[in-house]
Structures are given as C-alpha cells and as structure tokens.
Amino acid sequence: MSLKTAPPRGATSPPQPPEGPRRPRNPHRRAWQGWAYASPTAALVLVFFVVPIVLVFVMAGSDWTLLGGNQGGNLPENFTAVLDHRMFWPAVTFTLKYTAIATVLLIGLGLGLAFLVQESTRWRAFLRTAFLLPTALGLASASLLFYALYSPQVGPITPLLERLGLTDGPVSVLGTADGALWSTVLLIVWRYAGFYMLLLLVGLQGIPGDVYEAARLDGAGTRQVFLHITLPLLKPSLALSTIMCVTGSLLAFDQFYILTKGGPDGSTMTLVQLVYNLAFESKRDIGMAAALSVIVLFALVIINVVQLRMMRRNPDE
C-alpha cells in the first residue's frame, strides 16, 4: 500500500491520476453521448428532409389527386403520364436553355464584378454594396418590380426607347417568347450577379499573393496569370458557384410565375412551374406532379455528380 502525499502548494505539475486499478472508459457511455449531441440535428434532418422526400416518392407511386387524397398505387402510370404530357418536353428544353444562359451570364458577370471590386481601391466599398444590394430584395418582390418596369402602360421602357428614337409606339416586352426569356434573364442577372460576385471574391481573396509574385518574377503575363494561376486556384469557388447556379436555375419558378405565367404560348414553362401546374392548376394530380418532382430530383443529382466530378480539385495540383 502506497502513501499518498499532497503536492506542494503552487506546484505546476499536471494532476496525477488516482492510483490503483484504472477504470476503463465506458464505450457505451461515449456512444450515448455522441447520439445525444447529434440527435437534435438528426431529428431535424429526419423531419424536414428524409420524411418529405419519402413522402414525395410515395406520392409519385400513388393515384393521389388534389381533392381525393391517396387512392392506391399508380406505378408506372404517373411517370408515363408525365412523359406523355404535352408540356413535358417543351418544359425540359426551356429549363435547360434557361439554365445554360443564366449560368454562363451569372458566373461570367460575377467573376468580372469580383475582379472589379478587388482591383478598385477607391470605389471598392461602394461597388460591393451596390452590386450586392439587389440580393437583399426577395425574388418575388424583384419580379413584381420588373413586371412594372416592363409594363407598356406604366413602365419606363417605351418612353425611353421613344426618346432615343428606337420606336414610335409602345413596346411589348413580355409578349414574345424571346422577349419573355431575355427579360427574365435580365431580372435574374440583376438579382443574383452580386451574390455570385461575393462567392467568387472570397475565392479570389483566398489565393495567396506570393503565388502571383512568383509568377510575375517568372515573367508571366496577365493572360497567363489568369489562365494558370487564378482560374485553377479559383476552381473550388467556381465549382460551388456553378453548382448553385445550375441547381437554382433548374428549379426556377417564382420569376416565371410572376412575370410570364409560363407564357406566351407556354414558351417559358419551367419544370417546377409544370409541377405546380399539374398539382394545382390543370390536372390537380399530386401523384403526377410528384412523379415529375422525382424526375427533376434525379436529374439534379446526376447533373450535380457530373459537375462535381468535372470540377473536383485534382489532388496532384
């Protein structure tokens, strides 16, 4: 039996474990604690993510009408009905076209704005605020604002064009398929360019300055620096921006619902608007709408996986 002696007052040695046989740590207790920490988040994920997705899959397999509720299984009829629907392929085509245009413009413009606010020293704070300000406005509010701007009755476009001598009568901005598309793209660019500027600016500022200095010392020009330094090191930010932009564009709804209602002639019908249309406007068929939602979900997963694989940073770089 050993004698225990108290350490001298003021001693800095770490406290000694009690002597005698050590009590092994209880692995069950640690596991329980882990679950306790994770359970609130797990519960939220279960309720707000897993359950809705499961419910969508159940609906997609059911004869589920808006007023009648679930009336039994309906596979694969829901999916075949969606694929046969007269608006399905036009909606797919339009959504992909809109996504391509929006992504190219937003990422390109966002990158340009990021360079602009990074380089400009005098106006930096003002420009950042100005470009980011539209992001603070809700998309529905922004869409209503643009609806008024485009209005031939109250909007400023017709008087402006008349003063410039470009037209001698009122201009119908949303009345044609191309007009409806490009005027919506303009709204989206105004609303989101500042947001993507911010994402890419963070990436730009994360590139170490000494890399640029080394490149300059090696005699690299502006173009070479951009292609061989900036772009490769900006790849993670570009990947994030592109994925967000593609996903957001594929799920576009609010702006088209408010500005064009899918028209004219259904030319601006997006896939999500078709989901809404099938569920609440035309078919009132929740099963069919859910089947289209599942198709969109799978398309999104595939597109995102492809994007991630293409833009994943090479570990050798």
Added chain:
Amino acid sequence: MSKRLFRSRGARGAAVLAVAGLALTGLTACSSDDSTTPGGDDVATVGPGGVDDGTELSMWTRAPLERQAKALVEAYNASHKNQVKLEIIPNDDMEGKVGGAATNEDLPDLLAGDVVRLPYWVENGLFTDLTAQIDGLDYADDITQGHVDAGTDSEGAKHTVPFVTDISVMVWNKDLYREAGLDPEKGPTTLEEFREQAQAVADLKKPGVSGTYYGGNCGGCLVFTWFPSIWASGDEVLNDDGTEALLASDSAKAVYDTYAQLNASGAVGTGSEEENGSTWTAPFSNGTVGVMQYPNTAVYAAQEAGIDVGVGAIPGVDGGGSTFLGGDAMGVSKDSEHVAQAWNFLSWMLSDETQLEVVAKDGEVPGRNSLLDNKYAQENPIALAMNKIAASGRTPVAPYFSEAFNASGSPWVNLIRNATFDQTGTVDEDNDAITAILAQ
C-alpha cells in the same frame, strides 16, 4: 335469492328483443344517413330556414370577393345567434388550401368557390347534398340558375347557391367616344359595331390610348369576355356534358377575326399580347381604352377613378347580348358538423331582404332573377343595366375546364394567340386540342 334479473323465460326474451331493438335503433342512428348531420340535426326536418342556435360557423372565400363576403357576414352576424367566422384565402392559394383541407377532412362549414372550379369540387364530393333544401325554398325557381348548375352533379343533386355574381359586360369610355365623334350613350350592339367603335377611338391617335384591350395571355379573362359573343350569336362553346369544344364555329371565328383585324390595324392596346391577367382591368380604369369587355365588379372602381363609363351587354355577331355568369357559388362542405346551421346562413343569404338590403344596396347583382330590377338598381342606371344583362347569363360547365381553358399555356390560350396575334389559320386544329383535354 337468485341474482338473475329476469327470472322467467318470457321476460328474458322480451329483454333480448328490447336490447336488440335498441341496438338496431342505435346502429341506425350511427349510420351515415345523408339527411342527418354529424352534429345530430336532421336537415330535412329543421325547416327551410335551418337552425340558428348560436353555433360558430367557419367560411372560406377567395380574396377578390372580400368586400362582398364581409358585407354579408357582418349583416348575418349582427342579426343571428349563429356567428360566421370568415377567412379570406388568396386567389392563387384557394385550390391548394381546399385540396389539403379536403384530404384532412378539415374543410370549413361554408365553402365558396369560383363557378368554373365548382364542377370539379362537386364531382370530388366536397359538398353536402342540398337538393331537398334548395328545392324546398318558395323561390327555388327564382334563383340564378348558373350558380346552381355549377354545383349540380351528374346525377342531378344540387350542392350550391349563388354567393357573389360577377358578370362580364361591354364598357366604353364616354369621353373618348365623344372625342372620336361616337354617340357616348350608344355602345356596340353587334360585333362589327364593336370593331368600328374601337377603331374610331384608336384613330384619334392619342398618346397611350388604344381602341380596345384584352388578356392575350390569360385564359380565364378570355373565356369570361369572349364566350358571351358566341352565346349571343346563338352558338354554344361546349357540348352538354362539357367534353367537347365547339370553338371553331362561324361565330367563334368571327370573334377571333374581329380581334385579328383590330390587331392588324393597331387598335389593340400594347400589353394585350403579354397580359396574363395581373393588370387586365387597369388600362380601362386609367382612361386609356375606348371599349372592351370587362368584369362588372370592376366597373365601380373605374367610375371611382373618374372614368365616365357606359355599360351594355356583350354583343354577338349580328346582335343580341349575353354575359358570362361568373363569380362564386357557396355550399356546405362535406366536413361540416353544422349543416342545419350552415343552411340557415345560406337560406338567409338568398332571402328577399338580404338580396335587396345587403347585396343590391351595395351595388351588386342579386342572385334572384325577380330582384334584378330593384329599387336600388332603379337609382343607379349602371346597376340596372348590369342586372338586366345578368338575366341572360350563362356559365359553362366542364369537369376539365381549368386544364383546357384557365391553366398556364392552356390550348385555349394557344388558340386565341394563334387566331388573333399570329393568324396561323389553325382554329380547327386548336379546337381539337381543347376537346382532347375536355374528353379525357
């Protein structure tokens, strides 16, 4: 002493029979008898006035009818023990909200819906059968038929009565007519006169002023305003059971051609091509349109905006007049536990006094034909004109009406755009596309 309650065999037999009888009675009472409300009142025996016992009733209506609904509910609550609790639903949310509530058996006691949506709701069993109650009213034959028809199912059971009547009328701006040298008191009585008068206003070449205006990207606006011209010409727009479109008739084509001509001559206001219904009534209220079809409920707003408005029926090709009898009808929902009390509200709403002192007094169109020419309308020439027009009103009924006509990108909108803007000459094919949806 024996503990058996019934000692004799005969007494036991009588007891068994009594219990069996009680059980059967009880089972019958618990069974789903249509004439018995879940709350226990037998609607058929409560009389034509229903029950006013202090029950709180819930009611849903859509936002565009808020003013009319509030007036009715406030008048009812002020004079009855029953109290109606009104909930106003945004127009675009109505279908989703009713769908969710129907599935969860949580519909309000009193449910009002757009007459073009009602057939679908009725076919899905959202309403209580009120045939006996409606037919039992002394003035059953006097009720505006369109709102009852919209709530009548394929077996003839009636479920709804008129709640708010919204009709389409021809309106013209008298000041612009004077400037154009037209008689401000004489609106168009034929389709050709409509074209001429619209063209005359357009020929003024006033900045921002057009001859006419229409919702070229709004299926609902177009059925509301263009169907009456076809009816007034003596043709139908749908077959009897709403499964076939008849929108390629000569009179229908004449309507499209009239607008095509007006488009070609620049008489149609810019914005028509993209008008999705959001600002459909605004140009006339702003004083920039000569003549157009319009909802009667917006006429007063135009007057308040300072427009000197002329009102008439929507003419057919060679004359006549008609209107789309729209608005909302109301019924008792399938989930109501207070059917007798809810019927008390509906029967009160249809009564002479309510239709006159609440509805007509407020400038609205009464839901009773005999009350259309009333003392309040006599004091208001526009109300009188609208009421006369309402008597000739029609309401198309089709189970797939929304998909064929109202929904975004519907084949009906395609037909109109092809016929009036692009002039593709494909009316017959476009009409077949509408039929394909109606007949599914």
